[in-house]
Amino acid sequence: MKIEHLEELINEYKTSKETVVEKSILWNTEIKFLITNLLKNAKKTYNIGFGPDENILP
Numbered sequence: 001m002k003i004e005h006l007e008e009l010i011n012e013y014k015t016s017k018e019t020v021v022e023k024s025i026l027w028n029t030e031i032k033f034l035i036t037n038l039l040k041n042a043k044k045t046y047n048i049g050f051g052p053d054e055n056i057l058p
Contacts, residue, residue: 036052043051 039052
């Protein structure tokens with residue numbers, strides 16, 4: 001394996017890792033909140049006997 005190829009793989013790994021961190025931050029700051037509210041509102045609106053687990057909600 002050539003050094004150039006290894007450098008390319010390392011750069012791809014770093015980019016991938018950055019993407020994972022960005023998506024994790026987005027999940028924790030926005031998406032989880034939106035999904036939680038959606039499920040809570042659905043539970044209030046449609047009494048179907050189940051809803052989100054209150055122990056895992058923020």
